[in-house]
Amino acid sequence: MGKTIAEKIFEAHTVDSLAGDITVIGLDAVFCHEITTPIAINDLMARGKDRVFDTSKIKAVIDHVTPAKDSKTAMQGKILRDWAQRHNIKDFFDIGRNGVCHAIFPEKGFVRPGYTIIMGDSHTCTHGAFGAFAAGVGTTDLEVGILKGVCRFKSPKSMKVAISGTLVPGVYAKDVILSIIKIIGVNGATDRVMEFSGPVVDRMSMEERMTLCNMAVEAGATSGICAPDMVTVDYLWEFIKEEYPSRQAALEAFQAFTPDGDAVYSDTVEVDVADLVPQVTFGFKPDQVRPVSEMEGTKIDQVYIGSCTNGRLDDLRIAASLLEDKRISPKVRAIVSPATPDIFSRALDEGLIKIFMDAGFCVTNPTCGACLGMSTGVLANGEVCASTTNRNFNGRMGKGGMVHLMSPATAAASAVAGTITNSEIFCDKGERR
Amino acid sequence: MKNFSGRVLFLDRSDINTDEIIPAKYLTESSKEALKPYLLEDLNLDGFDPKADIRDRAIVVTRTNFGCGSSREHAPWAFEVNNINMVIASGFARIFRQNMFNCGMMAVELDPGTIDHLFKRYGGGETVITTDFDSMLFTVSDDKGTETLPFQVSDFDLAIVRAGGWVDYADKHY
Numbered sequence: 166m167g168k169t170i171a172e173k174i175f176e177a178h179t180v181d182s183l184a185g186d187i188t189v190i191g192l193d194a195v196f197c198h199e200i201t202t203p204i205a206i207n208d209l210m211a212r213g214k215d216r217v218f219d220t221s222k223i224k225a226v227i228d229h230v231t232p233a234k235d236s237k238t239a240m241q242g243k244i245l246r247d248w249a250q251r252h253n254i255k256d257f258f259d260i261g262r263n264g265v266c267h268a269i270f271p272e273k274g275f276v277r278p279g280y281t282i283i284m285g286d287s288h289t290c291t292h293g294a295f296g297a298f299a300a301g302v303g304t305t306d307l308e309v310g311i312l313k314g315v316c317r318f319k320s321p322k323s324m325k326v327a328i329s330g331t332l333v334p335g336v337y338a339k340d341v342i343l344s345i346i347k348i349i350g351v352n353g354a355t356d357r358v359m360e361f362s363g364p365v366v367d368r369m370s371m372e373e374r375m376t377l378c379n380m381a382v383e384a385g386a387t388s389g390i391c392a393p394d395m396v397t398v399d400y401l402w403e404f405i406k407e408e409y410p411s412r413q414a415a416l417e418a419f420q421a422f423t424p425d426g427d428a429v430y431s432d433t434v435e436v437d438v439a440d441l442v443p444q445v446t447f448g449f450k451p452d453q454v455r456p457v458s459e460m461e462g463t464k465i466d467q468v469y470i471g472s473c474t475n476g477r478l479d480d481l482r483i484a485a486s487l488l489e490d491k492r493i494s495p496k497v498r499a500i501v502s503p504a505t506p507d508i509f510s511r512a513l514d515e516g517l518i519k520i521f522m523d524a525g526f527c528v529t530n531p532t533c534g535a536c537l538g539m540s541t542g543v544l545a546n547g548e549v550c551a552s553t554t555n556r557n558f559n560g561r562m563g564k565g566g567m568v569h570l571m572s573p574a575t576a577a578a579s580a581v582a583g584t585i586t587n588s589e590i591f592c593d594k595g596e597r598r
Numbered sequence: 599m600k601n602f603s604g605r606v607l608f609l610d611r612s613d614i615n616t617d618e619i620i621p622a623k624y625l626t627e628s629s630k631e632a633l634k635p636y637l638l639e640d641l642n643l644d645g646f647d648p649k650a651d652i653r654d655r656a657i658v659v660t661r662t663n664f665g666c667g668s669s670r671e672h673a674p675w676a677f678e679v680n681n682i683n684m685v686i687a688s689g690f691a692r693i694f695r696q697n698m699f700n701c702g703m704m705a706v707e708l709d710p711g712t713i714d715h716l717f718k719r720y721g722g723g724e725t726v727i728t729t730d731f732d733s734m735l736f737t738v739s740d741d742k743g744t745e746t747l748p749f750q751v752s753d754f755d756l757a758i759v760r761a762g763g764w765v766d767y768a769d770k771h772y
């Protein structure tokens with residue numbers, strides 16, 4: 166019987182099989198940030214188990230609230246920093262070198278096809294874009310990961326998500342994943358891995374695949390995953406060129422983590438995106454999704470471009486292309502948070518930061534910031550945000566605030582219009598308006 | 599082992615997420631106890647008063663996809679410090695479910711029909727559930743009567759509930 170990507174990765178990493186179809190797997194990487202890791206560290210210390218299984222496999226970053234905004238967040242950063250120093254964790258990214266975890270770790274080449282990765286963060290599923298099994302876990306699982314390099318999962322079932330068609334201009338990976346979550350619902354992929362495939366995925370860049378996988382958890386999935394291909398090899402080549410004689414050789418090695426033709430899936434969703442139009446959420450659940458045209462004119466107070474979903478260079482390029490020589494509406498305020506220092510620096514080199522500033526955006530340092538309503542752009546009660554992030558829960562960006570999730574193009578166009586609106590890249594197509 | 603018997607808090611909604619259980623702004627707290635006043639503060643449920651309604655409750659009964667959203671273990675902890683150690687639902691988000699057992703707490707799944715029955719028969723009233731692990735039975739009672747309902751939890755999950763959590767188990771075995 167053929168195997169899915171997740172089954173192949175599990176097979177290669179099984180440490181123990183427990184009753185109830187539970188597998189304990191060995192981990193290739195444990196990622197850490199300053200919100201969920203300090204409690205794990207404190208608990209390990211309290212248990213007299215302040216150890217790490219392998220310093221080279223632990224990567225840590227301060228990203229959620231940075232620079233610290235008060236004494237409590239300063240202490241969270243300090244606990245992580247002191248721990249990283251104590252255990253000689255070299256891949257620790259502190260202020261000045263820090264960025265959003267799910268953007269900076271792939272950028273540094275820490276994610277490889279076939280890897281198993283956990284982090285105390287639900288959007289860890291992002292890294293499945295590389296053909297890795299990457300899952301968010303709670304503090305206790307993180308603790309055990311740090312201590313022993315293992316984690317337990319129900320043996321994964323996979324949902325095949327086959328995406329066909331051609332995206333029209335102005336429609337992006339974000340619109341695709343929002344439309345899929347709309348179809349299957351916030352609970353539609355619980356306890357399963359969403360395996361994305363099809364010609365649309367094949368044509369996507371790694372950044373777009375990360376946007377797709379990032380939101381798998383919003384449908385309840387354990388992880389999203391894409392089969393590794395030449396796009397994956399090209400992205401990683403700089404980091405792996407010492408390990409393989411050629412890109413072709415790397416591709417052949419990575420093929421161990423592509424699905425078999427006769428792999429068995431728990432369910433299959435087929436999506437044709439040829440007629441897909443830009444999408445936006447309208448409620449407090451990520452499956453409450455509508456075409457932007459049906460939300461046109463909705464009042465907004467703030468626009469936010471950033472996060473692990475859509476704060477990468479391509480996202481900034483798309484938004485900037487719509488903002489060039491324009492000003493945001495005087496009725497709104499707008500914030501852009503490039504996801505990593507490298508993205509920020511390239512955006513500077515390309516003149517994107519100047520475009521954002523001339524348009525009236527506030528440009529922040531790389532951070533999660535407003536995405537989870539803890540700093541750099543918290544909403545007031547009753548305010549509405551047009552956001553490129555991934556979660557629209559009640560109060561997510563500030564108590565009493567409403568979040569509309571959308572692509573960077575839709576967010577930029579909405580900033581200029583002052584209300585939710587379709588981007589002109591899409592509208593220029595004329596007939597679809 | 600923790601206490602798994604007591605008065606029931608009925609939450610008649612699906613997809614109750616972790617931000618509703620404990621909002622992100624409290625993630626900077628460094629002790630579990632500090633979360634106590636904020637449990638279900640942002641719950642979107644008509645007529646729900648977090649301060650009054652969770653008082654003296656030990657068990658939550660709710661619908662499906664409970665605990666969806668973030669990976670924060672603060673969600674189980676916020677229940678734990680309020681002496682609520684068990685959630686009974688027709689479905690859970692994966693991470694929340696595993697976090698509950700990792701903390702030595704219980705997330706018990708019953709089929710949607712049974713959950714529906716519990717809401718129809720008991721919802722809104724004074725209801726007590728007692729848990730018997732030997733016979734794997736819940737006894738549900740209110741002033742009008744009593745019934746028993748079988749439940750299932752895997753041997754492994756039960757083992758870590760009895761052991762008080764996953765850390766010591768894993769450190770010993772791997």
Ligand code: SF4
Binds near residue numbers: 229267472474533
């Ligand atoms: S950007 Fe938002 S969703 Fe992504 S890791 Fe940070 S807080 Fe979580």
